[in-house]
Amino acid sequence: MAIQTPNQELLAAYLQIPIAAPLLDINFGFARARVLDTAIELRLFTHIAAGAQTCSALANAADCNVQALQILLEALLGLELLQRKRDTYSLTALAATYLVEGQPGYIGTHLRAVIEQWDTWGNLTQIIRTGDRQIKRDWSSPEGRASDPGMFTHLFPLVFPAAWQAASQVEPALQGRVLDISAGSGAWSIATALRHPQVEVIARDEPALLEDVYKQVTRFGLEERVLLQSTQVELRALPSESFSLVIVGHVCRFKGARKSQALLRECYRLLQPGGKLILADVMPNDERTGPSAALMIGLSLFLNSQEGGVFTGTQYHTWLRATGFEQIKELRLGPLPLLLASR
Numbered sequence: 001m002a003i004q005t006p007n008q009e010l011l012a013a014y015l016q017i018p019i020a021a022p023l024l025d026i027n028f029g030f031a032r033a034r035v036l037d038t039a040i041e042l043r044l045f046t047h048i049a050a051g052a053q054t055c056s057a058l059a060n061a062a063d064c065n066v067q068a069l070q071i072l073l074e075a076l077l078g079l080e081l082l083q084r085k086r087d088t089y090s091l092t093a094l095a096a097t098y099l100v101e102g103q104p105g106y107i108g109t110h111l112r113a114v115i116e117q118w119d120t121w122g123n124l125t126q127i128i129r130t131g132d133r134q135i136k137r138d139w140s141s142p143e144g145r146a147s148d149p150g151m152f153t154h155l156f157p158l159v160f161p162a163a164w165q166a167a168s169q170v171e172p173a174l175q176g177r178v179l180d181i182s183a184g185s186g187a188w189s190i191a192t193a194l195r196h197p198q199v200e201v202i203a204r205d206e207p208a209l210l211e212d213v214y215k216q217v218t219r220f221g222l223e224e225r226v227l228l229q230s231t232q233v234e235l236r237a238l239p240s241e242s243f244s245l246v247i248v249g250h251v252c253r254f255k256g257a258r259k260s261q262a263l264l265r266e267c268y269r270l271l272q273p274g275g276k277l278i279l280a281d282v283m284p285n286d287e288r289t290g291p292s293a294a295l296m297i298g299l300s301l302f303l304n305s306q307e308g309g310v311f312t313g314t315q316y317h318t319w320l321r322a323t324g325f326e327q328i329k330e331l332r333l334g335p336l337p338l339l340l341a342s343r
């Protein structure tokens, strides 16, 4: 029998190709998100922290089928949210910090609010075909935000470390009044009040979100120096040149380009000469090729808001300069960029 020489082209099509793992990883991302959501919904991390550490104890505490739960627990081991010694489960540092109810770092409500977009993302193909988004809860409207306040207000543990570092970069120590344009979780207001003991902070947001801000402010005992203000009081009603620092933390991407530029002009008016502005947001690079998280958030804003979108550092620089701001610096504190500018 004649030996057949392999068809090199056909072989190359299977052997000289990139490894598919990143593709499979992207494709299966939905299942990992579901596992996390179910584990939070069943309060597994909270039950383990409270002492239910075997599969049967957890099945009892969470009212689950033991065999099914066993498989879910194994998936959580694979995701490195749990670890196991013999038949006893314990939490990894990540899970213990962020997924146990009642702990200062708990962000389960925020994570679950994000997963509530599940059905919206299920319509992505149709939305991209038609451009018709039929937005259920528009994050760029007060009603949309009020329908899911936890999405915005339960981010404290994620925001506070960068806010603390940013407040530490503002020198010399601030005096007078600070304005936190959209306080959300209260992290910026609280970090600034703690780092600058002479200031009074006005923490603004919509009434539906202020309740959570107040809870955080009282936890830190700052009720006398962090004063809440509803956005029903218009910014333009506040006197010009009355703040030493204005904070615009993760707001512009919800407002879109035109309203963000108008907001920056208002901030300029409200700042004293020499006053500082902190602008924090998710920013893609100038070519808009990454980081992936910023671009995915851009798509998420397209699906969930009429006006939102992500803007590059250069766009923000341009807007700030056009408004009159000077000494614009980009600070890299933690994973997200942040701009510091002076009036």
Ligand SMILES: C[S@@+](CC[C@H](N)C(=O)[O-])C[C@H]1O[C@@H](n2cnc3c(N)ncnc32)[C@H](O)[C@@H]1O
Binding pocket: 139, 140, 141, 145, 151, 152, 153, 155, 159, 182, 183, 184, 185, 186, 187, 188, 205, 206, 209, 248, 249, 250, 251, 254, 255, 280
């Ligand atoms: C992701 S949270 C950020 C909260 C906080 N500044 C921080 O950095 O953690 C977004 C905030 O922007 C506010 N916001 C979103 N869209 C807005 C809009 N179109 N107009 C005014 N505020 C808006 C929300 O009320 C919320 O407080």
